[in-house]
Amino acid sequence: MDRTAHRDAPGEMTHAGNEETGGLRVTLYRAAWVLPVASAPIRDGAVLVGADGRIAAVAPRPAIEPPEGARVVELGEAALMPGLVNVHAHPELAHYKGALEDLRFRDWILRLVGSKRAALHDADYDAAARWTLVESLRAGVTTLGATEMSAAALHALRDAGMRGIVYREVFGPDPAQADASMADLRAAVDGLRAHATDLVHVGVSPHAPYTVSDALFAAAAQYAVAEGLPVAVHAAESAAERGLVERGEGDFAPGLRARGIATPVRGTSTVEMLDRLGVLRARPLLIHCVTVTPDDVRRIAGSGSAVAHCPVANARLGHGVAPYAELAQAGVCVGLGTDSVGSNNRLDLLEEARIASILHRARLASPDALPAAELLRLCTLDGARALGLDARIGTLEPGKDADLCAVSLAAPHARPVHDPAAAVFHAAQGTDVVLAAVRGRVLMEGGRVLTLDAEALGARVEDAAGRLRAVLA
Ligand SMILES: [Zn+2]
Incomplete structure (x- = not known):
């Protein structure tokens, strides 16, 4: 599609x-x-x-x-x-490389959110986003799909001369917060759009089922469709998410209930829930899709939604392996993403692709899953398609951008x-x-990034990482 x-x-x-x-x-x-x-x-x-x-x-x-x-x-x-396309990263989280090792998913998120609040400021996100781009460019990544709470990635991508989509995140697990969250999102997107270029686009990202209510998902999707904004959602990532959506239980439920937020059953799966709420009408980039069922795969394919496959982050956090072969076979457009360095530690798309191939060969007991030619396409044309940019990039052909x-x-x-x-x-x-x-x-x-000052950025990132260590200790 x-x-x-x-x-x-x-x-x-x-x-x-x-x-x-x-x-x-x-x-x-x-x-x-x-x-x-x-x-x-x-x-x-x-x-x-x-x-x-x-x-x-x-x-x-x-x-x-x-x-x-x-x-x-x-x-x-x-x-x-062609320049490599990393369809999913969190540039503002560069400080978290190696900071959140070996944790259960909910603890990983709580430690991340708590330490961000306690130790980091806007200037830190700016340095982090630029540092992420230094690392990305050195690894051959020229296009980035970035989900972010700040404006850091948009300005960093512009200044670095890179291409990308910055999906402004929105949170709000309490349905009573939905209107306020939407007002905040609209204002933020208006601000970001003023700085968008024909290389750097703005989208929205209602974060994930455990941080976004049904009401907010529906409102964000409606807004995105009306405004023609690309959408990205973290979806079907973990057993904890599945427990919350399908049973109103699991690792996320007690914390939400302790905040006075009800945890009803919300669907037979995350994808079914997103379909019911109109999110799939926005043809989102669905990040992860580890726990999807055959019915989910059909819904994703039928809606023309894309998937960001993040095999290293999924494996390192103990979530499992997304059914890449089944998604691809159903005609779903799948791109490759690293996710944040807080879960992956690296932004090396060549390594990501190699590990993807190895994981899927092990999972399927097949020696020809994801052959090298397919890895090449996955990191270039398929990534461009997943971000809706394949008319411009993804192959070396006359007329396309170089x-x-x-x-x-x-x-x-x-x-x-x-x-x-x-x-x-x-x-x-x-x-x-x-x-x-x-x-x-x-x-x-x-190895030298010509548009960013790697040395100065490194010092800023180390400074913030030191503050983070003090908080995380
Ligand atoms: Zn992510």
């Missing part, structure tokens, strides 16, 4: 906020391998990028002569491919190369990424 209809029209390029493309030079990239995704890998390939930041040609090296005055970039023993990533295959751990996709996803790692560009603009080169 086409998920782009309510987003950008293909080829649309507004000029407001498009200062990023100013001053680009025509550039010819050459690499030992070009992986266009839309077609077979090209040995000794080349990609020509125009001054408008769009891809002008993709072909074997001898077929493209550098135009007069063009910059020629020789990438050598590397695979040049969002690029190059992975060096020169290190001993990556050689020899028999199949370039297998080398990228099963031998190389995020630290092998040597280039990241968005719409033709190089944002990271040789």
Whole structure:
């Protein structure tokens, strides 16, 4: 199903906020391998990028002569491919890497929320979001789906020159709070939208069933549909969530009841509940979907909703493995996400993909689940489709925006190369990424992020992490 209809029209390029493309030079990239995704890998390939930041040609090296005055970039023993798309992260939580280890899900969330309140301020979220982007760009991620309570990610993405959707989170488990939460959401979205560009979009995220009432889910979905805003929801993640939705019990129920919030049975499953409340009409990005049933998979597919598959975070928090194969087979558009570093610790999409493949082979006792070519598509075109951005990015094809990533295959751990996709996803790692560009603009080169001050940000993040440690101790 086409998920782009309510987003950008293909080829649309507004000029407001498009200062990023100013001053680009025509550039010819050459690499030992070009992986266009839309077609077979090209040995000794080349990609020509125009001054408008769009891809002008993709072909074997001898077929493209550098135009007069063009910059020629020789990438050598590397695979040049579309920039990676991380469909789900929480940039403002960068301080939590390694801070919340080995906890039950409810305790993990309570510790996170409590320590945020006690130790962190707006400036910390700003530093965290930028730090997340430094880490992402160094790993070849050029597009990010970010769920956030602050405006930090939107400004960080803009300043970094990256592409993304910032889904403003809304919370409120008490139905009596719904109107106030919606007023807050509308005001926040109005504020964010004023800063949106044609690279950075604004959406909404009613957080999850254990933090959002039925009334708030319904109101947020109605608002999103009316305003044409993309939606993301954490859904069907854990046994604790299932207990709350399906039985009004489980780990989350006593805490809610202690706050005077009733815990009725809300559906036969989270997905059924979201369907009943009109949330699926907004064709949301459903984050996780670990505990979905065959009926849920049919509902997700039928509604044209997408799924953010976060295999490492799901495994590390002990939730399980989402049924990727069943979702994909049903025609659901699935992208790959890292989730926050509080649950994953890394933002390395190459590693995420490799672990996804290994988990699904173990789960299905199958040696051919998620082969390398599919991992390549999952991290690029499928992610772009899940975010509704595939008219612009996700493949290397003439006319598309030149969002690029190059992975060096020169290190001993990556050689020899028999199949370039297998080398990228099963031998190389995020630290092998040597280039990241968005719409033709190089944002990271040789490990150095050109648009953010990594050293200064590192100091700010360490400072906040120190305060956090004191609170968490
Ligand atoms: Zn998340």
